Amino acid sequence: MSIRHAVPADVDTLADIEAASYPPAEGASRQSIAGRVAVYPDHFWLLEEDGGVKAFVNGLVTDQPDLTDAMYDDPHLHTPEGSWQMIFSVVTAPAHRREGCASRVLRQVCADAKDAGRRGVVLTCKERLIGFYARFGFVDEGVSASTHGDVVWHQMRLTF
Template sequence: MEIRHATAADLEALAEVEGECFPKAEAATAEEFAGRVKYYGNHFWLMFDGDRLVSFVDGFVTDAADLTDEMYAKAELHQEDGAWQMIFGVNTLPAYRKHGYAGELLKAAIADAKEQGRKGLVLTCKDRLLHYYAKFGFKNEGVSGSTHGGVTWYQMRLTF
């Protein structure tokens, strides 16, 4: 398995994997990924099985302490020298789940954020995944202000 950052050549694969992992109302499109990769392709951690994208983690960096819905839509809000690494998505194709691939990518994102001198990482998730992210040191801060996709999200934070 190869791990690398995203380039414009990955847009269709990113949208395909995202579409298999999230309902349509929550999934980013290739067009949305184009903006994200343009502004912060180095904050995507992609895992490939041969030439097939099987898992990825992405998100931008900001000084804002909380993850907001506006961040998903406005890639230009990325601040390369920001304090917090936001995580917008943790995606693994169904056939590749339960092998630790998403965990490897999360660990890579955590290590990079630490090395870059960030305060930590912030993500939102559904209640059924709270225990999963807790294994990596994320603490549940309660219901998020996010209403992305019309779903209840919980904000979790890992502080260094």
């Protein structure tokens, strides 16, 4: 298995994995994923084996300390030299769940963000996933101002 960054040819695969992982109101559309890949492909980390994508993580970089709903749909809010790596999706293809794929990619994202001199990594998650992210050092900051997909999210932060 190896981790690489996205290219435009990955968009359909990424959209399929995203659609299989989130309810429609919460997941990114194919159009949204294509826009993100076009603007910040190096902020998509794909775990690949035998030419197939097993899992991926993506998000933009910004100087804003909190994840906002606008960030999901406007890839041009990406600030390449920003302080915070935001994470929008941590997803695993259904056939590869419970194999540690998401954990492996998330560890790489955090290491890359630290190596790039970021202040940390921010994501939102449902309450049931707080413990999962806490294992990586993320701290629950409480209910997020984000209401993406009309869901209650907890903002989690890993500060370096």
